[in-house]
Amino acid sequence: MKPIRIGTRGSKLALYQAHYVADLLAKQGLGTDIVIIDTKGDQILDVAISKIGSKGVFTEELEIQLAKGVIDIAVHSAKDMQSTLPDGFELIAFTVRERTNDVIISHRPDIHLSNPAIHTVLGTSSTRRVATLKHFYPHVQTTEIRGNLQTRIAKMEAGACDALLLAYAGVHRMGYDHLIRHVLPLEEFTPAVGQGTIAIEAFEGLDGQLRKQIIQAVHDPTTGYCLRAERSYLKELDGGCSIPIFALGTYAEGEVTLKGGIVSLDGSKRVEKQVCGPIDEAEALGRTLAGQVLAAGGKEILSKIRIQLAK
Structure with missing residues (x-):
């Protein structure tokens, strides 16, 4: 049987997720090849997501390769998936969900949202997180920080911000738990749709039996x-x-x-x-x-x- 070709973005977190899925498939005796594909969201890092078109920013190029048959499935962070998929595409599986909270990471131990006396600039690329901060903690300043997790941390260390506001799942998967200063309450920071889980996308041409095997191996x-x-x-x-x-x-x-x-x-x-x-x-x-x-x-x-x- 030919290996299942898994399409993924090239960041360390995306590759972690692709290998995680590959391991689940391997437990069912299914071989895999991982294919790295750059997306618009990875290529344009100096412009806010809202300015480059929010739909398909991290998925469009992978979907093109799915439709061409270059890859069999695409692995995404579920929160990156647009609300409506193009015709012929389907999310066939979701992995077991990680903790869904947002977190604040920083090298500074004194970071605290509820203390207006502590001047704090949080880095984030999420309009949801910025708007939520403005609602509950209007004294906290924010700045646009994009890029993969390692790039964002480097920008923070260089002084672009005091701390980063991120999803727990990515921070944990990349081994940065020691930088977590606060796990934010879900009552205030209710997450984006799909946060904490990995989605498997397929095109309508995927073999039916293979589709069933992938779902059985991956889907929770x-x-x-x-x-x-x-x-x-x-x-x-x-x-x-x-x-x-x-x-x-x-x-x-x-x-x-x-x-x-x-x-x-x-x-x-x-x-x-x-x-x-x-x-x-x-x-x-x-x-x-x-x-x-x-x-x-x-x-x-x-x-x-x-x-x-x-x-």
Whole structure:
């Protein structure tokens, strides 16, 4: 049997994720080859994501190679996936989810969000994180920091910022736990859709039997239920990386609880709702949550954000 060709970005974190998936496939006796592909988001590092087009920034080039048959599957951070995939593409599996919190990492032990007396500049490329900080901690300054994790840490060490605001999963996977100063509460910093899990994308031409083997080896059903709900919510709001939408699904006893919302770019307005229902209604839960968020003021927030981003 030919090795499964895994497409991935070339950063250390992306390669970690690709090898993680390769190891899961190997446990089922499936051989793999890893194929590195540069994406627009990797090539353009001096411009904010919102300015280069937030949809497909980290996925478009991998999807081109999937459609050509150069690779069999693509491995992504699930939070990088656009709300609606192009025709013919599908997310067929999600790995077991890592801890979903945002964290602050720094070489400074005195970093603390709640103390206005400590001058703090946080580096982040996430509009969700910036807007959330403006809502809960308006005294904290932020600066745009992009690049892979090692590049961001180097920029921090060079004085570009005092600390970095990142996802726990990436920090942990790269072995930087010793730099974590604070694990931020989910009640305030509800994560981006898909944060903490790895998504496997395939094109419609993938062999059916191979598809089944990949799902059996990689997919975690519990995570899958939560991601179906979260991504359904994201799709209803048509959110991309540049829109501060957040959602987190959790599973317990055959049900998914889905919490999510939206925050204005200046942090002045934040809408959050929560719904719960059986796992076989996960996608309907996402649509229900979207309706509640939009009706509670989210529609106005979203409209204003789109106008601001279009300028």
